Amino acid sequence: MAMDTTAPPAVDKAGNPGGPPAPRAERPWWLAPNLLLAFVGAAAGYALGHMVGNWIAHTYQQVQGEGDNNHALVLGYLFATFGWLAGIGALNYPFQKLFGYAPPTEAEGAHERKPTLRSYFSYTLDHKVVGVQYLVGMLVYFFVAGLFAMAIRSELLSPTRHLLAPGTYLEVVGEHGTMMMMMMTSVILGPFGNYLVPLMIGSRRMAYPRLEALSFWITPASFIILLSGIIVGGFPTGWTGYAPLSIEAGQGEDAYLVAFGLMALSMIVGGFNIICTVINYRAPGMTWSRLPIFVWSMLVTAMLMVLAAPVLVAATYMSLLDRTVQTALFDAQHGGSSYLWENLFWFFGHPEVYILALPGFGIALELLTVFARKPLFGYRTAVAGMVGVGTLSFFVWQHHLFDSGMNPDMRPVVMLTTELISVPTGIIYLVAIGTLWRARLRLAVPILFVLGALFNFLIGGISGVFLSDVPTDTVAHGSFFVMAHFHYTIMGSLLFAFFGGIYYWLPKMTGRQLDQRLGKIHFWTLFIFFNSTFLPLFAIGELGMPRRVFEYEKALQSLNDWVSISAYLIGLSMLIFVYNFVKTMFIDPRPTEPVGNPWGSRGLEWMTSTPPVAYNFAHVPTVVSSPYEYGTGARPMAYIGGEPPGVPPQHEGVS
Amino acid sequence: MTTEAPRSAPPDRTDRQHMMRIGIMWVVVSVIGMVLVYFVWGPHMPPGTDSDAARVQQFDNRVLGTVAVPVIAFVWVYVGYALTNWRVKSSTPVDEVGDGPPLKGHRGFQAAWLAITTVTVVSLFIFGTVELDTNAGAGTGSGQVPIFTPTGYDSNVAQSKLLVVQVIGQQWRWTFRYPQYGGLETAQMVVPAGQEVQYSVTSLDVIHSFWAVNLGVKADANPGVNNVAFATADKIGSVNIRCAELCGLWHGAMVTTGQVVSPADFKTWVTNAQATYQQLIPFLPPYADIYLPQSDGGYYDPGQDPLPSGPPPGPASPSAIP
Amino acid sequence: MTTTAGGMAPGEAENRARDLSLERTSIRGAYWTGSRLFVALSAMLFGSAVFAYFYLHSLDNDTLWRAPGQRESAFVSVSVLAMVLVGAALFWFYTWSWQSGRARTNSADWRVACGIAAVLFLVAAITQLASMTNTGWAPGSSGFASVYVATMPLFAIYCLAAAYWLETLLARSLRVRWVLSPEGPNRDDRIQVAFAGSALGAKAFVVFVGLVNIVLFILFSVLN
Numbered sequence A: 001m002a003m004d005t006t007a008p009p010a011v012d013k014a015g016n017p018g019g020p021p022a023p024r025a026e027r028p029w030w031l032a033p034n035l036l037l038a039f040v041g042a043a044a045g046y047a048l049g050h051m052v053g054n055w056i057a058h059t060y061q062q063v064q065g066e067g068d069n070n071h072a073l074v075l076g077y078l079f080a081t082f083g084w085l086a087g088i089g090a091l092n093y094p095f096q097k098l099f100g101y102a103p104p105t106e107a108e109g110a111h112e113r114k115p116t117l118r119s120y121f122s123y124t125l126d127h128k129v130v131g132v133q134y135l136v137g138m139l140v141y142f143f144v145a146g147l148f149a150m151a152i153r154s155e156l157l158s159p160t161r162h163l164l165a166p167g168t169y170l171e172v173v174g175e176h177g178t179m180m181m182m183m184m185t186s187v188i189l190g191p192f193g194n195y196l197v198p199l200m201i202g203s204r205r206m207a208y209p210r211l212e213a214l215s216f217w218i219t220p221a222s223f224i225i226l227l228s229g230i231i232v233g234g235f236p237t238g239w240t241g242y243a244p245l246s247i248e249a250g251q252g253e254d255a256y257l258v259a260f261g262l263m264a265l266s267m268i269v270g271g272f273n274i275i276c277t278v279i280n281y282r283a284p285g286m287t288w289s290r291l292p293i294f295v296w297s298m299l300v301t302a303m304l305m306v307l308a309a310p311v312l313v314a315a316t317y318m319s320l321l322d323r324t325v326q327t328a329l330f331d332a333q334h335g336g337s338s339y340l341w342e343n344l345f346w347f348f349g350h351p352e353v354y355i356l357a358l359p360g361f362g363i364a365l366e367l368l369t370v371f372a373r374k375p376l377f378g379y380r381t382a383v384a385g386m387v388g389v390g391t392l393s394f395f396v397w398q399h400h401l402f403d404s405g406m407n408p409d410m411r412p413v414v415m416l417t418t419e420l421i422s423v424p425t426g427i428i429y430l431v432a433i434g435t436l437w438r439a440r441l442r443l444a445v446p447i448l449f450v451l452g453a454l455f456n457f458l459i460g461g462i463s464g465v466f467l468s469d470v471p472t473d474t475v476a477h478g479s480f481f482v483m484a485h486f487h488y489t490i491m492g493s494l495l496f497a498f499f500g501g502i503y504y505w506l507p508k509m510t511g512r513q514l515d516q517r518l519g520k521i522h523f524w525t526l527f528i529f530f531n532s533t534f535l536p537l538f539a540i541g542e543l544g545m546p547r548r549v550f551e552y553e554k555a556l557q558s559l560n561d562w563v564s565i566s567a568y569l570i571g572l573s574m575l576i577f578v579y580n581f582v583k584t585m586f587i588d589p590r591p592t593e594p595v596g597n598p599w600g601s602r603g604l605e606w607m608t609s610t611p612p613v614a615y616n617f618a619h620v621p622t623v624v625s626s627p628y629e630y631g632t633g634a635r636p637m638a639y640i641g642g643e644p645p646g647v648p649p650q651h652e653g654v655s
Numbered sequence B: 001m002t003t004e005a006p007r008s009a010p011p012d013r014t015d016r017q018h019m020m021r022i023g024i025m026w027v028v029v030s031v032i033g034m035v036l037v038y039f040v041w042g043p044h045m046p047p048g049t050d051s052d053a054a055r056v057q058q059f060d061n062r063v064l065g066t067v068a069v070p071v072i073a074f075v076w077v078y079v080g081y082a083l084t085n086w087r088v089k090s091s092t093p094v095d096e097v098g099d100g101p102p103l104k105g106h107r108g109f110q111a112a113w114l115a116i117t118t119v120t121v122v123s124l125f126i127f128g129t130v131e132l133d134t135n136a137g138a139g140t141g142s143g144q145v146p147i148f149t150p151t152g153y154d155s156n157v158a159q160s161k162l163l164v165v166q167v168i169g170q171q172w173r174w175t176f177r178y179p180q181y182g183g184l185e186t187a188q189m190v191v192p193a194g195q196e197v198q199y200s201v202t203s204l205d206v207i208h209s210f211w212a213v214n215l216g217v218k219a220d221a222n223p224g225v226n227n228v229a230f231a232t233a234d235k236i237g238s239v240n241i242r243c244a245e246l247c248g249l250w251h252g253a254m255v256t257t258g259q260v261v262s263p264a265d266f267k268t269w270v271t272n273a274q275a276t277y278q279q280l281i282p283f284l285p286p287y288a289d290i291y292l293p294q295s296d297g298g299y300y301d302p303g304q305d306p307l308p309s310g311p312p313p314g315p316a317s318p319s320a321i322p
Numbered sequence C: 001m002t003t004t005a006g007g008m009a010p011g012e013a014e015n016r017a018r019d020l021s022l023e024r025t026s027i028r029g030a031y032w033t034g035s036r037l038f039v040a041l042s043a044m045l046f047g048s049a050v051f052a053y054f055y056l057h058s059l060d061n062d063t064l065w066r067a068p069g070q071r072e073s074a075f076v077s078v079s080v081l082a083m084v085l086v087g088a089a090l091f092w093f094y095t096w097s098w099q100s101g102r103a104r105t106n107s108a109d110w111r112v113a114c115g116i117a118a119v120l121f122l123v124a125a126i127t128q129l130a131s132m133t134n135t136g137w138a139p140g141s142s143g144f145a146s147v148y149v150a151t152m153p154l155f156a157i158y159c160l161a162a163a164y165w166l167e168t169l170l171a172r173s174l175r176v177r178w179v180l181s182p183e184g185p186n187r188d189d190r191i192q193v194a195f196a197g198s199a200l201g202a203k204a205f206v207v208f209v210g211l212v213n214i215v216l217f218i219l220f221s222v223l224n
Helices: A036-058 A061-066 A069-088 A090-096 A127-155 A166-186 A191-202 A208-226 A241-246 A252-280 A293-323 A338-372 A379-395 A397-401 A408-420 A423-436 A445-468 A470-476 A481-511 A516-542 A556-585 B015-044 B052-085 B107-134 B263-277 C011-059 C075-098 C107-132 C143-175 C190-221
Strands: B163-170 B173-178 B184-186 B191-192 B197-202 B209-213 B217-221 B227-232 B237-243 B256-261
Touching: A036 A069, A069 A252, A069 A293, A069 B163, A090 B237, A090 C143, A127 A166, A127 A191, A127 A208, A127 A481, A127 A556, A127 B173, A166 A191, A166 A208, A166 A252, A166 A338, A166 A481, A191 A208, A191 A252, A191 A293, A191 A338, A191 A481, A208 A252, A208 B015, A208 B237, A241 A252, A241 A293, A252 A293, A252 A397, A252 C011, A293 A338, A293 A379, A293 C011, A293 C143, A338 A379, A338 A445, A338 A481, A338 C011, A379 A408, A379 A470, A379 A516, A379 B217, A397 A408, A408 A423, A408 B107, A423 A445, A423 B052, A423 B107, A445 A470, A445 A516, A445 B052, A445 C011, A470 A481, A470 A516, A470 B052, A470 B107, A470 B163, A470 B217, A481 A556, A516 A556, B015 B052, B052 B184, B163 B191, B163 B209, B163 B217, B184 B263, B191 B263, B197 B209, B217 B227, B256 B263, C011 C190, C075 C107, C075 C143, C075 C190, C107 C143, C107 C190, C143 C190
Parallel strands: B163 B197, B191 B256
Antiparallel strands: B163 B173, B173 B184, B197 B227, B209 B217, B209 B237, B237 B256
């Protein structure tokens, strides 16, 4: 928190300032919050919640009739989360606050302190540690969810069921879809947003570091709860959780709802912190028109998270109420409506799609300037494009419901807004194309991934036009076409950009550079097999194969087998990355000299030491030029500390 | 596009020359691609031509596919050109790469881009709306009160001149009800060729989606909702019917095959079916737009759409068949 | 602010002072942004509930939007509304007069007002939750009943949040007494800046909670 040496004066009992601050007693390790305590807290919380739920509901008719006590399970999950957060230490300060204690201040010399191994497993206020925690967490979530995808493709090798029972198949589909959709919302904002935003805007801290840490520590709880749904029978609703089915589903549905709701909470607090930081913690001279485009994308993404995720919280909460206290919000025979869930879910769900797309655009444009060695083409247009995408995304959700029979009069309007959104999205391509003009383009690994992302997103975006037109959507809706479409936009664009970001920023974060040759192999295999997996799926969908089925027409078997084999090869390609990552990070000897700025970037994040010190910069930097002034002969982007001699004075808070 | 001094490109072409080369390649690729997509691929695009709705959808697929060609071609040609012409060996040390021309934007290019994309998408919107309007919803589920309707439609089944087929989704079966034939309910869908059919889709439990793949009909089956779609089948043959919305355990197996038959065969079939199920019909709940199970074991009856008392209107005369 | 001068590089003291001054501006801004953002996201949350209300009302599925005789207890709804509005007004007024300096209020006044407001919010939440256990109708008996049962606990949680926020302000002002003094020796200290920012944020937040309560009162007790 604090970074100055002038700690606030300690106060005596009477409240008179004066006297040196009393040193805080160091607690023994087994009393200090840690991961072990978090697990103990979670287990105790679960047991307690389950007991309370049983005590409340054991006499209820629906509990006795079905033997499923959803009350106990939901309370168990919620108390377990509470216990988990208490054990990791997230509740200490909120509790101390009740008694008026000020946050502990940092000791002298904290600036030079390096994070220890233990701090990576604790609730920490260092945004760079949180970024690394997120990075590792996201990779774990991604690979686990990816394994489920392998299982799905194995089942679809044959047109009849041969490997998984129908119920198991739906569990696997649901786990894969939900895990990817909810966890990957933070796949870039979590690691790179948290790590890089303060570095890029020249701040020494985040605005709300406790919320930031909280946003990470909710994700393991959410992940474990979602996985644990399998133990109680999984959930049959896929990631969309459509209502009457979700109300009648077994106990696994509770896991889905609680986990998704928790993840929405994590999105809200994480996005909240990013917004407050970007608005208020920019260094002097970091005007809105000098803000790196990646930070803009994080800002818009965070805005979408903060405004859309509350609706998901409300939706999952309502669904849980329908399942436990027997309200009838989604039950048409008691005055509810299944449309209510569809509306609420997609009102979150469509902004979510752009929560997943925008960070990819941000990384793509950010990296493109560095490797093209040119200024960003049409900076203001690019920003307008991102803000436009973000704004429009709140007005298109009903295109998921074209065939639902809801509001048929609204369809032309939604068709218009949906098609209009391709204008701001097209701007991203305008900017990329302008930036590539007469570039000095180096095809290093990160830029390969960026070009791959642009290639894939083009296909994803064009296929999206088919989904926005009502007559063509009638064929594609609910089929593998939709599934291929969003895998192109999310996996093809977001995750390609994510890997590009890893190859690009890992040297900054760790001082180690991933093996570039393996990186190229990783890229080319991933790119080829990704396209060979998902391109045929467009055809499969148009030819009549709905999503989430385990049976399909025999005529589609050869295409499906091709897809499955390609999907396995994607898995192999990912193993190359895992090997490269593990080898570089854990097996190779520490490089004698950390890799400084291997890409020759002008960015502010490269102007501090590698890896950055605890408070990023010795002093708040003064920004004097844009990060993209390649070839203009501009001065370096910033000076660390106050204004250097000869520089016109800059004023704080400029915009 | 503004800088004339080529600091980088070894074959030193001017901006204009680069633009010309890219432009020519783009036009050539686009024209070839558009012709191929529209004329060669187009007639074979899904969902085929088995009904009027399917034909509309196929036509839209063709048009959108054709429009997509120049967009894709522009990006591919441009990026391909950039990669071959403006690339520096990736082994070049960072500080020897040098910078590209400091081009920060180009007002005309940006304005033209925005104008072209906006005009394109607005045209697509107009196209889509016209297609929806002139084709009675183009086979999509259009809700309880459809605004795009064919002639002869009446929300009251008794007055409707269309053949009404009520599609009832339930876990994990489709059943079909023919209100104009005494509320007959069967497990097999049979419709006559050449007659506009109104599919009234509803559900008894969770959300399903009625997808008659080659007829180009897709409409969600919601509990408590009557979702109407229209289509005229014109080819005699079978219909592939699937459920397109996840509805639980056996969603993947909620498949059936319907039949499109000649009007004469339809008459025969319906007479036979009525005879077969005659004794069962009285046990069915009275025909209604929607069926909401009530706690007393019966069904909620909103008191609409009484069964027509006179003789059924029957399919159109055989002369209506193309 | 004093800095120890021993052994610093030239310009170091100035740089540290600059960092600190920048941080104060940032803290102030972050509380402003944060409280408004919190209000905005809470509005989305309650917006979902209000949407559910009007959506189910307009659909009136199975003519069961509202079963006959389903009303919120007037005693509960009016007393909760009164408590929330009085609490919000008290806190708003005393924080305003403390901050603006126009009406000179002493610190004890502010503390008492803050404490009373916190207690009012707490009691309002408890009253609301307690009344939910005895509504006289089943949660699933109609659309209205469902929306009511879903919305009111959310509102009670927000009352609890307001009570918590005000309590932490009160506790901080009691433990670190000088945070309330307008021109004390530590006017520029970060703790005071954060306290003032938090108090102003809470001022906006209680107004929001009051507005939400008015909207909910209209929805559940006034409209038919």
